[in-house]
Amino acid sequence: MTNSTWLVLGASSSIARAFALEAAAQGDDVLLAGRDTADLERGAADIRIRHDVQVEVIDFDAEVVDSHDAFVDAVTTRAAGFGDKPLNVFLAFGLMPDQSAIDADPDQAQRAIMATYAGAVSVLHRLAPILEARKSGHVVVLGSVAGDRGRIKNYVYGSAKAGLHAYLQGLRNRLFRSGVTVTTVKPGFIDTTMTWGMPGLFLVASPRDCARACLRYAKKGAEIRYFPSFWWVIMTIIKNIPEPIFKRLSI
Amino acid sequence: MTLTGWGRTRRAEVDACRPERGQTAIGLLKGRYDRGILAHGLGRSYGDAPLNDGGNILLTERLNRMVSFDPSDGTLVCEAGVTFDDLLTAFLPRGFLPPTSPGTAFATIGGAIANDVHGKNHDRVGSFGDHVLWLDLILPTGEMARVSPTERPELFAATIGGVGLTGVILHACFRLRRVFSGSVDVRERRMPDLDAFMASLSEARETAGYSVGWIDGMARGGDMGRGILETAETAATDAPAKPSKARAVPIDLPGFTLNPLSINLFNQAYYRRVSAEGRTRTMPIRQFLYPLDAIHHWNRIYGKRGFHQFQAVIPDAEAVAGMRKLLEAISEARAGSFLAVLKTLGGEGRGLLSFPTRGYTLALDFPRRDGVEDLMARLTAIALDHGGRIYLAKDAVLDAASFARMYPKLGDFRHVLDGIDPDRRIQSDLSRRLDIRGVSP
Numbered sequence: 001m002t003n004s005t006w007l008v009l010g011a012s013s014s015i016a017r018a019f020a021l022e023a024a025a026q027g028d029d030v031l032l033a034g035r036d037t038a039d040l041e042r043g044a045a046d047i048r049i050r051h052d053v054q055v056e057v058i059d060f061d062a063e064v065v066d067s068h069d070a071f072v073d074a075v076t077t078r079a080a081g082f083g084d085k086p087l088n089v090f091l092a093f094g095l096m097p098d099q100s101a102i103d104a105d106p107d108q109a110q111r112a113i114m115a116t117y118a119g120a121v122s123v124l125h126r127l128a129p130i131l132e133a134r135k136s137g138h139v140v141v142l143g144s145v146a147g148d149r150g151r152i153k154n155y156v157y158g159s160a161k162a163g164l165h166a167y168l169q170g171l172r173n174r175l176f177r178s179g180v181t182v183t184t185v186k187p188g189f190i191d192t193t194m195t196w197g198m199p200g201l202f203l204v205a206s207p208r209d210c211a212r213a214c215l216r217y218a219k220k221g222a223e224i225r226y227f228p229s230f231w232w233v234i235m236t237i238i239k240n241i242p243e244p245i246f247k248r249l250s251i
Numbered sequence: 252m253t254l255t256g257w258g259r260t261r262r263a264e265v266d267a268c269r270p271e272r273g274q275t276a277i278g279l280l281k282g283r284y285d286r287g288i289l290a291h292g293l294g295r296s297y298g299d300a301p302l303n304d305g306g307n308i309l310l311t312e313r314l315n316r317m318v319s320f321d322p323s324d325g326t327l328v329c330e331a332g333v334t335f336d337d338l339l340t341a342f343l344p345r346g347f348l349p350p351t352s353p354g355t356a357f358a359t360i361g362g363a364i365a366n367d368v369h370g371k372n373h374d375r376v377g378s379f380g381d382h383v384l385w386l387d388l389i390l391p392t393g394e395m396a397r398v399s400p401t402e403r404p405e406l407f408a409a410t411i412g413g414v415g416l417t418g419v420i421l422h423a424c425f426r427l428r429r430v431f432s433g434s435v436d437v438r439e440r441r442m443p444d445l446d447a448f449m450a451s452l453s454e455a456r457e458t459a460g461y462s463v464g465w466i467d468g469m470a471r472g473g474d475m476g477r478g479i480l481e482t483a484e485t486a487a488t489d490a491p492a493k494p495s496k497a498r499a500v501p502i503d504l505p506g507f508t509l510n511p512l513s514i515n516l517f518n519q520a521y522y523r524r525v526s527a528e529g530r531t532r533t534m535p536i537r538q539f540l541y542p543l544d545a546i547h548h549w550n551r552i553y554g555k556r557g558f559h560q561f562q563a564v565i566p567d568a569e570a571v572a573g574m575r576k577l578l579e580a581i582s583e584a585r586a587g588s589f590l591a592v593l594k595t596l597g598g599e600g601r602g603l604l605s606f607p608t609r610g611y612t613l614a615l616d617f618p619r620r621d622g623v624e625d626l627m628a629r630l631t632a633i634a635l636d637h638g639g640r641i642y643l644a645k646d647a648v649l650d651a652a653s654f655a656r657m658y659p660k661l662g663d664f665r666h667v668l669d670g671i672d673p674d675r676r677i678q679s680d681l682s683r684r685l686d687i688r689g690v691s692p
């Protein structure tokens with residue numbers, strides 16, 4: 001099998017870090033993109049030492065869309081430096097402020113939408129022509145079960161993810177024509193810094209298992225997947241609760 | 252959350268944090284905690300060393316990045332949450348091994364340093380702490396300190412084997428050892444009784460790369476101390492890899508699963524597995540170093556009540572007499588133990604509370620039944636009578652007075668802690684039980 005290069009967007013998160021390690025373990029090169037470049041450099045050293053692959057760090061801020069043209073240029077240059085390999089994208093960023101924080105300060109809603117939705121669209125839309133031109137590659141994006149139905153607990157974040165899900169459906173439609181797969185992964189509870197210490201979580205999966213699943217889905221060119229897969233059942237039930245009842249619930 | 256040691260005899264309700272970055276960990280040590288905070292690796296210590304009931308815990312498992320590696324001499328810098336499993340996965344294919352390793356790969360480097368762990372090659376290479384070039388330590392106040400045999404050497408010596416009490420180890424620098432294959436040639440021989448065993452071990456410690464003895468803790472009378480001696484050397488070429496999948500014990504087994512009869516049968520079978528002439532095999536080094544890791548959660552076979560592990564070292568001069576007394580007390584009590592491990596240790600560790608000393612060490616599990624703690628107290632008294640000491644990584648029952656007699660550098664250790672942690676910001680169940688901090692100066 002020929003190896004490829006994975007661009008990991010939002011590479012400091014627990015799942016993204018696990019994903020980069022798993023991809024490298026299979027011999028793929030990795031471009032780590034995110035804001036905390038000092039942290040990413042440490043992650044890059046870790047991956048290089050463990051797996052002996054090429055890893056580089058690129059500064060990336062989802063909220064600063066002005067910088068995205070330059071960022072995508074940097075990606076093409078660095079990827080070319082790794083040799084002529086297929087380019088894949090793993091997008092793992094998102095911002096989930098507490099709903100109560102957003103209620104207290106509506107500007108936080110703007111930020112959550114920028115980081116979770118608008119920033120993702122901005123960067124993916126700039127990467128799309130490159131992937132089309134290469135006529136191959138996989139795009140894997142972390143959506144969220146929160147995007148399946150707006151809930152009192154985090155509907156701003158949920159609506160941003162819902163927007164992202166719809167965007168990805170269209171992008172999948174478009175890139176399919178060029179042989180590029182687009183996978184939406186909707187994780188349930190994963191054991192990350194985001195969920196650490198939250199009460200009421202059940203059957204929490206490890207970031208590593210989630211990362212492995214994402215790689216598997218990419219290879220298969222899967223369209224939409226829940227991880228762990230039983231979340232499909234839970235979300236089917238939740239999606240089917242009639243609105244007159246749902247509005248009274250606080251799940 | 253609830254944490255337990257590997258033996259699951261002690262539980263702790265703790266407020267735990269799990270930083271993923273060093274900077275976060277530093278910030279956390281600056282916090283205020285009523286009952287102290289303590290680093291916790293992967294909880295492979297059997298007793299209460301990694302616990303802090305009613306207090307705070309800093310889980311190090313996600314501080315597990317490798318920082319730099321120099322293939323010319325094997326020098327590695329890594330975060331303390333890196334495990335032996337990580338090291339073998341990353342480096343064995345490239346011809347490097349950790350300098351020494353405990354009997355499980357699921358221990359962290361921080362835990363290995365904090366207990367100054369020893370392996371089956373202790374006579375050859377010493378314990379893990381002997382290979383540490385320097386450490387970055389987050390002090391109890393949240394300040395960082397680089398410690399080594401030359402930089403703040405007392406603090407370095409207190410941290411090696413210091414059961415987490417000097418602060419949180421963030422980075423460790425040590426040298427990996429070059430090996431020319433990932434396999435070992437293992438020779439197994441039957442030892443008919445204790446005298447034969449001790450004599451063969453004393454020869455093996457001078458000649459073999461690795462040596463370890465498995466004793467049938469149920470054998471009595473003339474058979475007492477019989478078992479299998481394993482010696483091993485790095486193999487010239489790799490054993491053919493046979494894919495093996497780790498199995499797991501899914502649930503707690505009921506307490507009666509392990510009874511004197513079932514254990515006796517197992518131990519006999521283990522002994523007879525090796526023919527009277529002995530045998531030699533080449534096997535992957537993981538299989539040799541970590542026989543128990545093949546079954547995840549094997550500690551569940553002891554049921555809900557858990558089990559104790561007793562491990563003592565007795566200096567050479569008293570070893571023959573001491574081991575005989577220990578085994579007599581054990582077989583008399585019919586407490587029922589799987590295989591006991593008997594091996595030699597080559598010399599003192601560098602830490603003020605390091606366990607190793609030149610002598611023979613015996614380790615065995617006891618299902619936690621009524622009366623077992625009395626037996627352990629008798630064994631502890633025998634060890635003390637023969638100048639021995641108990642290993643804190645395994646212990647949940649030792650008393651403070653015996654502990655103080657076993658660890659002569661306790662005074663120096665306390666002195667270092669009084670200097671860096673006068674407010675006792677770091678605490679553990681073990682430190683309170685054994686009164687490690689002593690009265691305030």
Ligand SMILES: Cc1cc2nc3c(=O)[nH]c(=O)nc-3n(C[C@H](O)[C@H](O)[C@H](O)COP(=O)(O)OP(=O)(O)OC[C@H]3O[C@@H](n4cnc5c(N)ncnc54)[C@H](O)[C@@H]3O)c2cc1C
Nearest residue numbers: 292293294295296353354359361362365368369414415420
């Ligand atoms: C099957 C099995 C076989 C074993 N065989 C051996 C053996 O052959 N030889 C041997 O010596 N031991 C052996 N052990 C014991 C084991 O190696 C030690 O208990 C080791 O310390 C466990 O590491 P851990 O990461 O799980 O640490 P934990 O058990 O979680 O913690 C141990 C101690 O280290 C401290 N600590 C952990 N991380 C840090 C850090 N980053 N900074 C400061 N302090 C820290 C904790 O506070 C605690 O005091 C064995 C254990 C098992 C389960």
